[in-house]
Amino acid sequence: MTLTNSVTRMKEKIATRIALAALLLSSAASAAFAQGAIQAAAGVRSPVAPTKEQVQAAVNEAYEKFKNNTEGKNADYIPELGKVDPKLYGIAIVTADGQTITAGDVDKAFSIQSISKVFSMALAMDELGPAKVFEKVGSEPTGRPFNSVEAVVDMPSHTGNPLVNAGAIATVSLIQAPSADAKWNKILNFYSKAAGEKLQILNDVYKSEAATNTGNKALAALLLKYERIYADPVESVDVYTKQCSVGVTAKELAVMGATLANNGTNPLTGEQVIKRENVPEILATMTMAGLYDGSGGWAWHVGLPAKSGVGGGIIAVVPGKGAIAVFAPPLDKAGNSVKAQLAIAYVADKLGINLYSPRSVGVK
Numbered sequence: 001m002t003l004t005n006s007v008t009r010m011k012e013k014i015a016t017r018i019a020l021a022a023l024l025l026s027s028a029a030s031a032a033f034a035q036g037a038i039q040a041a042a043g044v045r046s047p048v049a050p051t052k053e054q055v056q057a058a059v060n061e062a063y064e065k066f067k068n069n070t071e072g073k074n075a076d077y078i079p080e081l082g083k084v085d086p087k088l089y090g091i092a093i094v095t096a097d098g099q100t101i102t103a104g105d106v107d108k109a110f111s112i113q114s115i116s117k118v119f120s121m122a123l124a125m126d127e128l129g130p131a132k133v134f135e136k137v138g139s140e141p142t143g144r145p146f147n148s149v150e151a152v153v154d155m156p157s158h159t160g161n162p163l164v165n166a167g168a169i170a171t172v173s174l175i176q177a178p179s180a181d182a183k184w185n186k187i188l189n190f191y192s193k194a195a196g197e198k199l200q201i202l203n204d205v206y207k208s209e210a211a212t213n214t215g216n217k218a219l220a221a222l223l224l225k226y227e228r229i230y231a232d233p234v235e236s237v238d239v240y241t242k243q244c245s246v247g248v249t250a251k252e253l254a255v256m257g258a259t260l261a262n263n264g265t266n267p268l269t270g271e272q273v274i275k276r277e278n279v280p281e282i283l284a285t286m287t288m289a290g291l292y293d294g295s296g297g298w299a300w301h302v303g304l305p306a307k308s309g310v311g312g313g314i315i316a317v318v319p320g321k322g323a324i325a326v327f328a329p330p331l332d333k334a335g336n337s338v339k340a341q342l343a344i345a346y347v348a349d350k351l352g353i354n355l356y357s358p359r360s361v362g363v364k
């Protein structure tokens, strides 16, 4: 036997072994997959997903652990928000398959404030397509406070992204309607579908903000100078102020978050509210700008797309799995609820749901 012949024979043997191993592996994988499919069909839960009891325990612990925390201060630049009881505290989780887990004050309505920006962004993207919203508003984090004038002046896009005040006002200006009233009704209706409840404006909050929002009016005037607002600036600020004054409970907010987690379909009503193809861009923007100049630290420590509002709410979304909403009015310096951040961070750590962690549920 020549040397070439024996090398050829050896190569053939190795190839046969590799082919056999691949065959064995693929049949083992498809058997496991088939078993998984059978278990899923039978309603058997994934062995790594936490049970409802484990989720409830984590929520109860987070509630108890932080309920006496007195750090932070209610927003008072909108005078009505300064009057809200700072002790109110509620945690709600709604899963993508429609289960609800709660603790504390989850049925008390408070103003949605900047969390609304996520859903107006979704509405604008549904209507105009993501490319238009990206072009007309952008998606760069500003690294500045939510109402920063400097960001509008300095950023090449001027608008920044749909989750800061300037970008949110520009986003509202993009939404198509024959009148300001029609636009407002369209927005309220869209939010209501995401919450699965008929939501209403909190009139006292609206009046209070409308009487004090000179900063937002200035931002809109600046956008006009840069040709980055696409409808009447005064009207756009007014509709924006109304959308921020919509009343929601922590439970309703968790449903809105779960609608994002569930690819745009409200898990309680089954209605497709947000186009599923737009969800990744929305969640990406939440990661980069949802907590304003606190977004980097939040992504570092918690690793979930989230959005805060100066009413004291925060939602965090676990794609494909569910959302957590927390309401607690006292805020840190960036305008993010102190207790909501602590509670979400605690629950996320307990349940292993940091998206960037190898410990994340499903890939243990």
Ligand code: DON
Pocket (backbone or CB within 6 Å): 113, 114, 115, 146, 147, 165, 209, 216, 241, 244, 308, 309, 310, 311, 334, 335, 336
């Ligand atoms: O425009 C404002 O200042 C308020 N309506 C909303 C700001 C806000 O919620 C910032 N969030 N943390």
